[in-house]
Amino acid sequence: MARVILIVFGFQFLLKSLAFGQEPPRAEIDLEEFIERLFPIQDEDIDYEGIYEALFQLYQNPIDINQATAEILQATYLLTPAQLSNFLSYRKSNGPLLSLYELQAIPGFDLPLIQTLIPFLTIGSAINHSKPFFDRIEDASQAYLLVRHRRIWETRRGFTPPDTSSTGRISSRYLGDANELYVRFRLQKSRDFSFGFTLDKDAGEQFIWDRRTRRYGFNFVSFHFARYQVGKWRSIQIGDYQVAFGQGLVFGAGYTLGKGAETVPTVRRSSAGLLPYTAALEFGFFRGVGGTYNFSPSLSATLITSHVSRDGRIQNELDSLDQRESFSSINQSGLHRTPSEIETKNTLKETSLGFNVQYAKNDLSLGINGLYTRFDRPWQRTPRPDNQFDFAGNQNTVSSVYFNYNLKNTFLFGETAISSSGGHGSVLGFISSLSRQVSFSLLWRKYDPSFHSFYSNAFAESTRPTNESGVYLGLELRPIKKWRWNFYYDFFKFPWLRFRAYAPSSGYEWLSRLTFQPNRSLTVFAQIRQEQKDRNLPDDGQRQLTYQLAALNKVNGIFSVEYQATKNLYLRSRVLFSRINFNQEKSNGLMVFQDVRFQQSNWRLTGRIAIFETDNYDNRLYAFENNVLWAFSLPAFSGQGMRYYLLGQLNPTARITLYLRFARTIFTDREEISSGLRTIDGNTQTETSFLLRYNLFK
Template sequence: MNKIGFYILFLLLIDCFKISLGQNIPKGEIDIENFIEDIFGMQREEMDYEDLYEGLLQTLLNPINLNKTNPEELKSIFILNPNQINHFFEYKKKFGDLLSIYELQAIPEFDLETIYRLLPFVILEERNKTNASLWNRIGNAKDGYFIFRHRRVWETRRGFTPPDTLSNGNLTSRYLGDPNSLYGRFRIQQSKDFSLGFTIDKDPGEQFIWDPSTKRYGFNFLSYHFTLYNRGNWKAITIGDFQMQFGQGLVFGAGFSAGKGAETITTVRRSSFGIRPYTAALEFGFFRGTAGTYQAGPIQITVMASHAPRDANLQVLSDTLENETAIITSLQSSGLHRTTTEIRYKNRAREKNLGGNLHYQSKNKNFQMGINGLYTQFSQPFLRNPRIYNQFEFSGQNNHIQSIYFSYNIQNYYFFGESARSASGGMGSIMGMMSSLHPKLSFSLLWRDYSRNFHTFYGNAFGEGTRPINERGMYMGLNFKPNIRYNLSFYYDRFHFPWLRFRVYSPSYGEEWFGRFTYRPKRNTVIFMQVRNESKSRNVSDYNGFQSTYRLDQGIKNNFIFNLDHKLDRIWSLKSRVSASTFKFDGKITKGFAISQDLNADFERWRISSRISLFDTDDFDNRQFLYERNVLWLFSIPALHGQGMRYYLLTQYRLNRKLTFWLRFAQTIYTDRDIIGSGLQQIRGNTITETNFQLRYQFNR
């Protein structure tokens, strides 16, 4: 049967059985909350959520063309398993390009749930394809917008009160600016064609001031970029701020990297998507300069150069001849410049980077391999304050790191790996495999080994730690889906830290396992139960009346979650959740729990989201993470600990096709304290109230 005949028959079958995707597939914005729940499962406070969210935004704004894609691209969105990807390309090989997005349902293993999740990330043809000049395309681009956001905590923090006078007559430190947070983003882009924009940001406590002597020019932070795609053999050329992702993230690791969570198969690997414009407001973790990727047959060549400022604590040393030398004792990653001390750190150091990538892809797109290289030089030598646990960390003025990586797809098996070596001689290696053992059973396996002296500044590889250093581990994931109603996901991870770590003054080990059972009794109802167990070593600080920082004990934490999502009708939906935890350490067991109830409504122009939560935890180790809806492209995952109640109300109003407003009110009321926070962040009282206001203006709509 030819392609047209098959397609006509397919449409007739859809009509006969009344399962038209046009009626069922949502055409609006992606349900970020459910997507995050599926991918991540358990929140971790050390995760860089803002940058991760930006990676998701980049993927949504640059959807994958299903008729021109390859296995690497489809794996990058963590939705399709190897079996589904294999069936997709077998279908295309047999019938040719897809004629309609609805045709996805004809591909084996593509159920409606999978298609719902996939739709926001894919298209069938290039958007706004035209022969107009670049400037005309920029002026007429549909994906252009400006966002302005205001955030504020309304209770007075100690940093905004008048300073006290010390015994020596000096005044105590206080914030120099006001408590308002201001954020703006301008961007115009056309998928696979061009992207340009800037991001500006002022944090609470920072001054809005023009002061070249302290490198402050109105807004405290400015990020900008201009990127062109597909100019002849040049696949990408960028100027300004950017990130890069190649291999498994040992050298260049940026973007949407999920790690361990409820999606136990697809998130173990990283994708080589190359150069990506940087648009977040985080003031570290990006390059500033220029980069380009050139296509030469099956080989892509990428080169980059960066010269970026870095916040740093400098110290001046004098030798016996009274020669003074400035050294970097620490790099600051908070991006905050509220006090005179923090302002003194701003842009004190410079960081130069020169690097590149050589990437080969076979003709059938099933095999890829590449080489990475990055040379980094600081403006001053980096000498940390010596501690027992950091003696193998980077020191000096220069670092270079090289790696080789590969990925290979054969039927329903996908193999990948990368090995790198830094200037210190430290090695980092990662090897993994994903497989669909059966149409209903998927399996993943990953091994990693990062030396204690492996130094990578832009790595973001899979691991238990926040950086790929001083860790060895083995991860195994399973996913069993007997039918559309039931799904069981599970992983087990065993890890070892060969050298000392912060708060762990001895070599240590740990393990973690996770399980989630999901039940969908009908299309509008989802129920899941989730459990996570983690065992990790930590110093015991109180031992027989004196401080002992060298005795370890295993901290064992158990998390439990029961969640119910139910859509009442086209307007109203409910979400109920109960979460609880226990923590055992040094012979003591503490507990905590939180319950929350959501009520959401969608009136097309108006959208309303609300929640009320009650929480009670014995200590900080039992803090409860609850993902909350917020204004567009803003993350909110408060860590609730102590006793109290939290609630929020979020409204969204679309005035017209161009202008949309968001307003969010959130408040936490504690019943076990009269002071919240510490230091300059301290609030006298038991209530903390925050508002967010945001508007978005979309051009050419």
């Protein structure tokens, strides 16, 4: 579970004051605080469900601080290279820690850092394998059933009766109702076993039993069973799982961090190995069997097999001899609401076979990755100027070598890969602490336009590591105790055409964030981010030989004041703004909101009221919102209007947790919301969510 600790920096200001002299209680996880810290500029391309899943898995599987290697601890992104070097030296000289509070004795470990670490670490929790496996199930640390309902109450066009056009064609409509249903069961004991399933039905999908399209009531069904430390087997996975090794060029395993307000440690990926897949997203996972075997304490091998159905758009090609089937695209939305969307469900069969061999001893780790993927029919994309080098055919092989090396206060890392097309991808970087006040990171990457890797998640400006080269520099300064300055600059080039940029192009991005925290009750920060990329100019009707590009310059800013007024009352005031300059036209956006949270021993209320105004959709603003457990709200605000929500949480018994959320957006500049089948006739959108979690063994 090494990789998943990477996402916890944002919780350090929420942990309660803890009394020393005893082992600390485990703090509750607050997803919003985490999101705000690592992703101050949000957008729809981030996998927030994967973020929460990774974080919660870490919380449920705390790392034994006395057994953790340098690789595992570095992968937490909680420690600077200097802090990690100091910790390893302390443990080597003094032996195993007797308490987590002993961390105070290590140079560079202050109280805020220790409070950040506490929820995700433990001391000694060896599994007693002499006890029969089925008897150990009763000792499961997590055993719960979760049921969630969500609905938009205004009627969307997709749920209205179909109409007939002048040509007699009947319009498409959603086949199911407007309710979203989600069911999750989990039985788990940290570092011993994990079993669970996830069921999901989206709004507009039918609740139907159809074996042909594999809709068994719910539209999506996922299952996993995992065992750990079985003889020399480190991990055995059955069902749905993910894989993470190296820097993510071959195996990127779900969610990893990149550019954010934590500007130094998050550029590096870690080798977490095999991980159960428990999210409701319908892509990005393997389905089959995988295992990691330890030949010795320093040498391990992993083998994975997978056979899974994917959603694809099938097309027929008629040549002089016969008719062949191919597919033009893979549908990753997971939505199957209309006959057209249902036609894509489970139309493709994907078979994968992969391996990893890793050697890790002391401060050095080396590894080799390989993955072969085959589809049951060829992938033939609809030709466009920007996709000439994209993958085509029905099989692909990608392999890589990688290394990690810890040299005192510096981490060196890298990976280079090649796909069957001959395209290469490479990442090389380091993270270093010059002192307790100064840390920095440097990363170089280069991905050929013809580099193809389906399960990659390497550091990149684009959503996929392809057709890109760049250099990233991150810096963090702590000049005095109450102040911190984070900064990064990233320069990138795209040697071939991209979507909405039909010529080779380049760009840059930088972020600066200044944080002032005079005490644990008050946090103030100001942040600005600027990004510039080339984009196609609009067609002006004039004949020209090539597409003309112009720089699109976007600036986002945040000013935030957060105040813990009392033990039970928390306040946040925030201003967000955006500015776009493209083709000599400027546009702006502004949003202001106030958050309030009040809690008692067994209940909590969280609310927000916000107003926003933007000139166009390019200036849209994102503001992450509190939601019920395992649900996410990240609306894009554009136009003019107001947004408010109220979230209640109640724990009536030790076994039962209830959540209820009401949210509404009121627009003042329109009488129609969204487009297509999602259109709402009116200027309001109202949403409710309800969740029940029942703990079996509490």
